[in-house]
Amino acid sequence: MKTLILSSFATIITAVAVNAQDLEQVKKTIDAEKFSEARKSLKGMVASAPDKGKNFFYLGQVYLALEKQDSAKIYFDKGKAAKDAGHLNLIGLGQLELLDGNKSAAETNFTNALALSKKKNTEEQIFISQAYLKAATPDASKALTAAKAAVASDPKSALAQIALGDAFVANNNVNDAYVAYRTASELDKSLLRGPMQLAIITRNAQAFPEALKAFNDVLVTNPNYGPAYREKAETNLAWAYAKKSVFEAKIAEALEDYKKYMSLTDVSTDARIKYADFLILSKKWKELETEALSIQKSDKINPKVYKYLGYAYAENGNPEGAIKSLTEYMSKVDAKRVNGKDYLYLGKAKLASSMDDKGVITNQTKFNDAVANLTKAAELNPLLNTEFTEIGIKLYTGKAYLEAAKLFELAVKNTSSKSFSRDSYLLGNSILFYAENKTEAQKAALTAEFARANQAFADAIKASPNTQDAYYNKGQLNRVIGTKESNAQAVLDYEGYVKTVIAKGETETSKPAVKENLFDAYSFIGANYATTDKVKAIENFKKAAEINPADTFVKESLQALSK
Template identity: 35%
Template sequence: MKMINKAAMTISGLAMLSSSVFAQSLADAKKAIDAEQYQKAESMLKNLTQTQPSKDENYFYLGWLYLKKDYSDSARATFTKGISINPKSALNYAGLGAADRVDKNTAAAKSNFDKAVAVIDKKDTEPYVYIGKAYLLDPNPDANAAIQILQKGIAANPKEKNPELYAALGDAYRSQLKNTDAYDNYTQALAINPKMVSAVVATGVIWKQANNFEDSEKEYRKALSIDPSYGPAYRELAETYLRWGRNSTKTVSEQKYKQAVDFYKKYLDLTDRSIDSRLRYAEFLVYAEDYKALEQEANELAKIAPKNDLIVYRFLGYSAYENKNYAAGLDALNKFISQANPKRIIPLDYLYQGRLQIALGQDSLGINSLRKALQLDTNQVEAYGEIAKSLYNQKKYLEAGDAYKTYIAKSHEATLNDYLREGVSYYNAFKAQYYSTATPKPIPDTTLIVKADTAFNYIQKHATAPIATVALYEARANDLKEPSRNTSQGYAKPYYEQYIQLITAKGPVADADKQFLAEAYVYLGTYYEYVEKNEAKAAENFAKAKENDPTNKQVADFFARKGGGAGKSK
């Protein structure tokens, strides 16, 4: 009997040991995911699915890892495997819903989330955590839905104090820039688990968003005092120093950028420099606008990354454009866009593809690519400006004017030069209609000249001083407003006079400006000859026109008509 009891105890002990090893291994895998050690976590979880194939949660965390690595198809297959093992696996139904959201299938996502909630064990709050996190995933985060499900998870079992529920709720509020609510929930998570290092780091991110860089840094340092090997704290330090640099003087910013790169390298060291972490570093270099380093890193990654990991070509394309290696950049980005899963294409991919195509003279293709970027995200406002510039270079002035107008309306960075380009585009579009020799002759769209004049007027009102070039275009635009070419109302007169005053006030007139100065004097000479019937004033202005541009045809015609008797003005 004693032998049997001893054996039973031994078997029981082995079972307990096995359970302990499993629990510890899964906990380590989850910790590796949180620390962004994805290669390590993947290895551990694949091993767990083989050694503990009946544990459905192993499949969930492996699938969740695939989602974080942007492999939604692999994630879906893994979650489905977990459900085949346990048809009541709330976690894996939550995972399927998350995959649906990544794939923009809202209806399927809700269905799977509902299935997850229906089978949740009353004592289990983890599925609520991951449904909430799923609602925060790109490309269509829904913070309100996340908040609702997370609050439901807290209410479902008030005695089950799961700090991850509160931390995820903090993330949801932070995504809405409701930083007070976010802070309160991170504080609640830390009250439950004071060593929850991810919540400490998240608190630092709140301060970063408020541009309180000193307090942000303190939180990251605090996180590292809890866990010196916690890589995300160094990543956030890097990204905070990057933002810090952008909000500093040039001297300070250069120092902060260097520190940012150093912190990111430390992050890489702590995440075992896996391909995944190096890809994230490449993404950081995009935001840091360090394209020399990005191109070098991307070329190195291309040598070691799996052939099916096409994202390397994205970074090669971006960096090659910025470094003016246009042909190589377009080859790389074309490969990525043509071979990658369409779900992985982001607006910036089409934006850079368009830029590369335009740089190589493929303007029509480039404009199409830029428009694809806008179809995916209308907030890519710089695309409107680049489309406008390309259209202008192709002399498609009407389309260019509309594109500049849209860019100005949507951008917070539009300059007076953009207003000038808008005005000149509309002016040229109207002029092309006005002087068209087509049969039948088109009726000029007078709204175009009004739009042009409006843009020019805006510049003169908002510039620190009147601009000569703008005055010249105002004169030309107002001249085209004349109801008849035979009966001038003198609409352009004050603008040509202003142009003359602005150009001559600078001192000696530059050779490049002389033909335009002659244009102004010719207009005034013609106005005085035919409208005011003032021969002396007409001759005076034509003489000044001749001084600046003797080859002007209207000047030659005037003096031919007058017998060549007019000399130089005094």
């Protein structure tokens, strides 16, 4: 959805009818996504024609496309005083307020802009609709209201139909979005964004071959239309992630398409930054490092370069370089722009510097610092759970069980993940294995950990009731805890294990490891029932004896109970 809306952006901010010939040319430049070139032209235009408010507004929009909000505000503030269409800049300022989460202030700006507009306010409503969609917290409902107002103001405006399509997509109404984009294409056959948006809808339905054909049809109309190559690249990338067997082939095609896109747009720092974003999605870490270093040589002030270097260094085995670069990045940008993945990579880099190749912690302070960053990553983006699982398994393999538990706790924050049951099981195991050889005094300090482990095993069982080892290890945990209450719970856990295993039949019960666990479970259950339920105790000891008739404890227990 985000790609679809962003791909409409260039059309929305460029194709609204204006009289100035130089602005018409800039519009074509922006539509080709040569934002740096457009910025240069617009700067000259606002200097030579300070009474033209639209020039300021479009320049501010270009800065927003380049993620430079401070610069955008400067030109919106200057442009709102212009005699000709200065009110458009109030919409730009409202858009900035929405990006900062100030909805009330934004709506005041929008209301003032509409009050100053002409009766036919199509373009104002279009921009207001787009502002709601690109807000820090998008408001799809208000975006749709504004888009419908734009269409009502001018039913024959292809751009209003594009805005309407974007709003419908944001409201999860793909069918009406399709109609709106198709109508836009019929109203203005030269407007390539209409068929582009239709192709994006096709791609989002995972009809990748059909989407690629649609983008190629756009390129037949205009072989040098760069944005179509970018969307082809996105389509091949989506195909690569959807089907592992074609990953490498489609990634290669995607990168070629994106290089073509860059060759047809401007090879500015801004375009190269976008290419770096694409390399991250393509998992081309060596290429990302090379590209980021190259960008750094030509643009030493762009903070995103530090982010890319941090990611690349982390993936390419240079944790200290990653820590330095990501710390630099976070110090240079607004805290709102630092996302979960940024903290993930910083945490991974710090983690790597705190342990050896076998996953053994060598620096506890660095490890604790890494966990703090990873915790922040989980708070910002619980969907990163697979990353936490991967790190946790490495620690678990290195027998750093308590440390592994901290990572599995982050993984299970995403309760809807496909690996939730497994991650919960590993969390329980981590605490069990850490605690099983501890002294009574040491175990007394693990009350919170034991409660968490019991809950983790319970979560694993609830998510996957046939996972027999979760029952067994939960029983083991409660035996390790060793209180009267935990021993009673262990009996219930072992009974759950027995029931689950027996239900699977002889194929399962005949396995050596399972027989050993069954013997252990029956023996413990029998021993705990010995003073409260003689019949159950004898029943379980007899089952234990069937598995291992030579066991002294079982034989002696049966003899004592039979007297």
